Amino acid sequence: MPDVEIYIESARAAVSAIDPGPVSAAAAACCECALSGGTIYFCGNGGSAADAQHLAGELIGRFRLERRAIPALALTANTAVLTAVANDYSFEQVFARQLEALARPGDVLIAITTGGSSPNVVRAAEKARELGMKIISFTGMRGGAAADAADIRVFASSAETSHVQEVLLIAGHAICDAVEKTVTSAREAAIE
Secondary structure (H helix, E strand, C coil): CCCHHHHHHHHHHHHHCCCHHHHHHHHHHHHHHHHCCCCEEEECCCHHHHHHHHHHHHHHCCCCCCCCCCCEEECCCCHHHHHHHHHHCCHHHCCHHHHHHHCCCCCEEEEEECCCCCHHHHHHHHHHHHCCCEEEEEEECCCHHHHHCCCEEEEECCCCHHHHHHHHHHHHHHHHHHHHHHHHHHHHHHHC
């Protein structure tokens, strides 16, 4: 029987090393975007693609509060667009091309890449910069080119991919919580 306690202890250590400063800065940028009517975009590959869809779903659906939807989009979800762009251009352009079509200045991109150097995520960050978006990178401790291209860098202090994903999901949920509470409070104040 594998020793699950070892895994859980190493995950606990990775989670306890989260720096709340960059997560708070990322939450503030997302709140500003949402309050100004912008959209929060997410991208990533593999498990990070699933996390992108998960976090966008938390904002469009609900995280913890019953409220109106908050504009968010996972650039990982439209298979027709992903395969058309990959076929006609390259896989490196699958997220950047969508941003070119949809994003506006003031929108936010959360670029998720555990290793920090996924070419399609890096290209998305570069396109976001051209478009006047705010860029938040979610990476492992190496950071890589995605972190270099970002305005705000959220790092998971682990070399273990699974722990990086676990830490970044916690950071993403903290951001969703902050955005949801801020936007709901502002909407309620506007009604009064």
